[in-house]
Amino acid sequence: MNVKDCIFFMLAKANQAGTRYWSHRLTDLNLTAVQAMxxxxxxxxxxxxxxxxxxxxxxxxxxxxxxxxxxxxxxLIERQRHPKDxxxxxxxxxxxxxxxxPRIQERLDEANxxxxxxLSHKDRNELRRLLRAVRAGTKGATDRVI
Amino acid sequence: MNVKDCIFFMLAKANQAGTRYWSHRLTDLNLTAVQAMxxxxxxxxxxxxxxxxxxxxxxxxxxxxxxxxxxxxxxLIERQRHPKDxxxxxxxxxxxxxxxxPRIQERLDEANxxxxxxLSHKDRNELRRLLRAVRAGTKGATDRVI
DNA sequence: TACAAATTACTCGTATACAATGTAAATAGA
DNA sequence: TCTATTTACATTGTATACGAGTAATTTGTA
Numbered sequence: 001m002n003v004k005d006c007i008f009f010m011l012a013k014a015n016q017a018g019t020r021y022w023s024h025r026l027t028d029l030n031l032t033a034v035q036a037m038x039x040x041x042x043x044x045x046x047x048x049x050x051x052x053x054x055x056x057x058x059x060x061x062x063x064x065x066x067x068x069x070x071x072x073x074x075x076l077i078e079r080q081r082h083p084k085d086x087x088x089x090x091x092x093x094x095x096x097x098x099x100x101x102p103r104i105q106e107r108l109d110e111a112n113x114x115x116x117x118x119l120s121h122k123d124r125n126e127l128r129r130l131l132r133a134v135r136a137g138t139k140g141a142t143d144r145v146i
Numbered sequence: 147m148n149v150k151d152c153i154f155f156m157l158a159k160a161n162q163a164g165t166r167y168w169s170h171r172l173t174d175l176n177l178t179a180v181q182a183m184x185x186x187x188x189x190x191x192x193x194x195x196x197x198x199x200x201x202x203x204x205x206x207x208x209x210x211x212x213x214x215x216x217x218x219x220x221x222l223i224e225r226q227r228h229p230k231d232x233x234x235x236x237x238x239x240x241x242x243x244x245x246x247x248p249r250i251q252e253r254l255d256e257a258n259x260x261x262x263x264x265l266s267h268k269d270r271n272e273l274r275r276l277l278r279a280v281r282a283g284t285k286g287a288t289d290r291v292i
Numbered sequence: 293t294a295c296a297a298a299t300t301a302c303t304c305g306t307a308t309a310c311a312a313t314g315t316a317a318a319t320a321g322a
Numbered sequence: 323t324c325t326a327t328t329t330a331c332a333t334t335g336t337a338t339a340c341g342a343g344t345a346a347t348t349t350g351t352a
Contacts, residue, residue, distance in 0.1 A: 001251065001254055001255050001258060002190075003183060003186065003187050003190075003202065003203065005274070006183070006254060006258060007164060007258050007261060007262060007273075007274070008164045008165060008167070008168045008179065008183075008257070008258070008261070009183060009204075010274060010277045010278070011157070011160055011161040011164040011165075011277065012161055012164070012165065012204070013204050013277075013281055014157050014161070014277045014280045014281055015157040015158050015160070015161035016204065016309085017280060017281050018153060018154045018157040018158070018280070019154065019157075019158065019309090020310090021154070022154045023310095032336095032337065032338080033154065033338095034337080034338065035337090037149060037152070037154075037155060040149065041149050044148075044149075049300085049301095050300075050301060050302095051299085051300065051301080056149065057149065058155075058158070058159050058162065059338090059339085060338090060339060060340055060341095061300080061301065061302080061340095062301095062302080062303080062304090062339080062340065062341085062342095063337095063338060063339055063340075064301090065301070065302055065303080066337075066338075066339095067337085067338075070336095070337080082300095085299090085300080085347075085348070086300095086346080086347060086348085087299070087300040087301070087346065087347045087348070088299090088300060088301075088347095089300085089301070105147065108147055108152060109147050111154070112147065112152060112153050112154070115153060115154070115280075115283075116153060116280075116283075117283075118279065118282075118283030119276070119279060119280075119283065123276060123279070126272055126276060127153070127273075127276040127280070128151070128153070128156060130265070130269060130272060130273040130276065131156045131157065131159075131160045132156070133264065133265060133269070134160045134163060134164070134261075134262075134265075134273070135159055135160055135163050136264075137261075137262075137263070137264030137265065138163045138164075138166075138167055138261065162339080165339090166340090169340095178306095178307065178308080179308095180307080180308065181307090195330080196330075196331065197329085197330060197331085205308090205309085206308095206309060206310055206311095207330080207331065207332080208309080208310065208311085208312095208331095208332080208333080208334090209307095209308060209309055209310075210331090211331070211332055211333080212307075212308075212309095213307085213308080216306095216307080228330095231317080231318075231329090231330080232316085232317060232318085232330095233316070233317045233318065233329065233330040233331070234317095234329090234330060234331080235330085235331075
């Protein structure tokens, strides 16, 4: 099988293109693609535990620890003790990041529109449907799918 | 926009699922997804330069150096001087990896079939078409697309 | 209640990714 | 020919990813 027709290769390269595109739209905010995605999520659902945040954003617990460390160092999130469960921590935005979140959301909307502007409306829906199907199809096969 | 509908997020998670699936099919060969892909490519096109290999596999020169270092340490590839251009190196398989490549190719074919077994034949073609379109659509926007 | 099992977050080691920089070699132009 | 630019590869530093393992805590159960 030609590498170019391998689905794993194709997914990896499409993802590379997407991440690169989204990252380049963030350079002036000094955020990485993942960091912006986490802040965006926290803008909708603040004070979640690390566990829940990981589940929603599809980030491994080990990965998430690092992402949160860097966001905390930048003063963009706060870790707080969970009131009921002393094992857990609650993640919250800071005053700084709270004003930043709306801009991130604008960018994300724009970037989504622009990135797919070469596709017809129908194709965009098809792509989303198929990507969802791919993930759903492997659920359980290797686990870990959020 | 809900994170779950964000195309960058969806591409990242579909890719995660794919890489995980393909990696798990390789554990007994002691290869990573990327390493197997590189060996598979070398099985079809031996003695390519590092530059060409990078272009074909979509690997950054910095990334490729590391991948090749590890493959060389494992005795699976050899770096040789290019006969005409002393800046360039030629990458070749070793006796060890030459016997391994057919097995990798079998695995890759199997994994491709199985990974997409939940999709109809038509959907599989659609997915490939759309992933190609996504990459082609951003060609030039951020460069680097192979 | 005592204690094993499960859970939460973290740490460590390894492997991609990629921007930026360095270095040697090749090539283009004056 | 001699210099300027380009090219090929490597190196460095930072940021995901993920498997494996750990400490603290909670839960389930005998």
